[in-house]
Amino acid sequence: MTKLGQWLCGLALLGSAWAALALAPAGLRLPAPYRQALLPLPVYLLVALGCYSLATVGYRLATFNDCEEAAAELQEHIGAAREDLRRRGLRF
């Protein structure tokens, strides 16, 4: 199954479970407090996921390593390379 397929299946499962419980006819309903909590759940989940995403990306951005030493080392290596290659007869 493709990733899209997995997502659609998952959403269909959760969606139908929520619809069955939240929109049930009068005789089969859950007690009122449970229904009140259940109805806005999809929106709450969406907002929660949005916050999680922002926090995760923000954290990863803040901890993205800056390779100062790597850049400095590369400059040294470039110098050594040019010198050695010149000695070996390379015409830049």
Next chain:
Amino acid sequence: GGDKFSVLLPTYNERENLPLVVWLLVRTFRQSGNNFEIIIIDDGSPDGTQEIAEQLEKIYGSDKILLRPRPRKLGLGTAYIHGMKHATGNFIVIMDADLSHHPKFIPEFIRKQKEGNFDIVSGTRYKGNGGVYGWDLKRKLISRGANFITQVLLRPGASDLTGSFRLYRKEVLQKLMEKCVSKGYVFQMEMIVRARQLGYTIGEVPISFVDRVYGESKLGGNEIVSFLKGLLTLFATT
């Protein structure tokens, strides 16, 4: 005999950097004692890259420096296929020729490969002490944001999908090249996704990516759009 490592270097206008990256590769491999060859696939660069490649071939020998040029820019995927046809190693290293990737990480890739008998070892900028030099906040944000979306949608089992510094078993790369159809950043992503589909194992090594080109070549809206299109295609088809 033992293992041999073929380094594929597709080049376009790398006259300045090519001798430097070749010098670093030769030094790295001589120090580590691994058998190697460097295959330079130049796509008809107008700046004389091929000429300087010929000089390098004379200096280091045609058994170590293999020149396999092409008449014009024909794309990265076909450059790999073309290069592999001439590769006599049982492992292939792919990397950028502009010094953003430092050959010093190759022995670490090799060590990692042996450690876990991996089919692929991927350099990652996002884990451990991997990282980037030369990117401003905006570029880093785009990078992390794109990677996050990719992880959520594709759950690929590798932290750096758009990286292009990797070690492959030769037959694994050959198999993957048959199956991959995307271009650009998405091509590198597709390789990892397909590899997982085919049951290949992937190890990771943190690398530093030194971007000396970013100032001249900003990441444009076009590239972001085509990246998203490619990502959604992979999402819907794999």
